[in-house]
Structure formats: structure tokens, C-alpha cells
Amino acid sequence: QKEVEQDPGPLSVPEGAIVSLNCTYSNSAFQYFMWYRQYSRKGPELLMYTYSSGNKEDGRFTAQVDKSSKYISLFIRDSQPSDSATYLCAMRKRTSGSRLTFGEGTQLTVNP
Amino acid sequence: DGGITQSPKYLFRKEGQNVTLSCEQNLNHDAMYWYRQDPGQGLRLIYYSQIVNDFQKGDIAEGYSVSREKKESFPLTVTSAQKNPTAFYLCASSIAQGSYEQYFGPGTRLTVT
Numbered sequence: 001q002k003e004v005e006q007d008p009g010p011l012s013v014p015e016g017a018i019v020s021l022n023c024t025y026s027n028s029a030f031q032y033f034m035w036y037r038q039y040s041r042k043g044p045e046l047l048m049y050t051y052s053s054g055n056k057e058d059g060r061f062t063a064q065v066d067k068s069s070k071y072i073s074l075f076i077r078d079s080q081p082s083d084s085a086t087y088l089c090a091m092r093k094r095t096s097g098s099r100l101t102f103g104e105g106t107q108l109t110v111n112p
Numbered sequence: 113d114g115g116i117t118q119s120p121k122y123l124f125r126k127e128g129q130n131v132t133l134s135c136e137q138n139l140n141h142d143a144m145y146w147y148r149q150d151p152g153q154g155l156r157l158i159y160y161s162q163i164v165n166d167f168q169k170g171d172i173a174e175g176y177s178v179s180r181e182k183k184e185s186f187p188l189t190v191t192s193a194q195k196n197p198t199a200f201y202l203c204a205s206s207i208a209q210g211s212y213e214q215y216f217g218p219g220t221r222l223t224v225t
Contacts, residue, residue: 044155099160
């Protein structure tokens with residue numbers, strides 16, 4: 001069983017929709033949570049980072065962590081065609097140095 | 113401009129040949145990583161290095177080798193022992209151990225036939 005599960009999609013929404021992307025994890029040792037965005041045939045780039053339960057907002061993006069349920073989410077408000085990409089969740093354990101464990105990514109398309 | 117460069121973007125090899133993928137960074141980062149990305153698998157860690165002349169195996173190191181002779185360079189060799197080498201390979205770096213942000217290069221797509 002994978003330590004981090006992420007629905008690969010694909011997910012297709014109309015422009016302006018609210019998008020919800022989710023990951024679940026099985027190991028409570030994960031303490032730090034990230035969302036990366038990857039455009040087609042490019043390297044991923046860090047979008048959001050959080051280490052505590054609750055919400056963190058950055059513009060149209062909100063990262064939510066629920067450690068009791070081992071569940072993290074990324075919400076995108078007023079989605080734009082430029083948001084079309086693959087979104088990867090990533091997690092790190094306190095004792096694993098800088099090693100990250102990634103979900104498989106969700107492919108999102110925002111249609112104009 | 114600071115960043116990570118990977119070359120070439122596309123690489124084709126015949127089965128049985130070793131091939132080396134280049135990764136260079138000018139961010140002055142101590143740690144560097146190699147990942148493999150396959151459909152349905154996400155990113156899987158091959159090798160990582162936290163300091164020059166030192167590196168550790170990741171989750172799928174079999175059939176791969178690395179070196180870290182210089183801080184800015186971390187080449188990956190895909191050997192003929194790697195049973196399924198066709199994949200998208202990503203190099204990343206971070207400031208130091210424990211840093212949460214990894215900066216990724218543009219990737220190299222390797223096709224072995």
C-alpha cells in the first residue's frame with residue numbers, strides 16, 4: 001500500500017469553478033505538507049507549504065491539513081485556464097531529513 | 113539567472129547501453145536529488161546527496177549510479193542493469209537537509225528501445 005494516495009483524475013472544470021484536490025496518507029510520522037504544480041513536460045514548482053493542521057491561504061489557493069484524519073486538500077478559487085497542470089502533494093517526516101514522499105499527482109484542466 | 117539545468121531534454125538509447133544524465137545547479141544548494149516519474153507512480157526517489165562526495169540510495173536505486181564530485185553537479189548514470197529505464201527523470205536541489213522546498217530542473221525524457 002502506498003504511504004500517500006492521490007486521485008490521478010483527470011479532473012476537468014469550467015473557468016471560474018472552485019477546484020478541490022485531495023491526498024490521504026497512512027503514516028502519522030508525516031509532519032510537513034506541500035503542494036507542487038507541474039505544467040506539461042516541465043519540472044514541478046512549489047505552490048504551498050504547511051506543517052500544522054488548519055488552513056493556509058495564498059491568493060486564490062488554500063491548503064488545508066487535517067492530521068487527525070490524515071487528509072490534506074488544496075482548493076483553487078476562481079480557477080483559470082492557466083491553472084491547468086498536474087498537482088502533486090508531497091510530505092516529509094520529521095526524521096527523514098529532506099526526503100519527500102509524493103502522491104502520484106492529479107491532472108487538472110480548466111476549460112475557458 | 114539561478115536555477116537547475118538538465119540536459120539533454122530528450123535522450124534515446126539502445127537497450128544494453130549505459131547513459132548519463134546531466135544535472136547542474138547554480139543556486140549554491142548543498143542537497144541534490146534524482147527522481148523518476150512514471151504515469152500512475154508519481155515521483156520516486158532514486159538517489160540523493162546532502163553534501164559533496166556523499167550520497168545515499170533512495171527508494172529505487174537498483175540499476176542507477178551517481179557521483180557528487182562538485183557541489184553544483186550531480187550526474188545520474190542509468191546502467192544496463194535497470195530493467196525498465198524509459199521514464200521522465202527529474203533532478204532537484206534544496207538549500208540543506210531539512211529544507212522543505214526542493215527546486216526542480218526541467219527534466220530529461222529517456223527512451224530506451
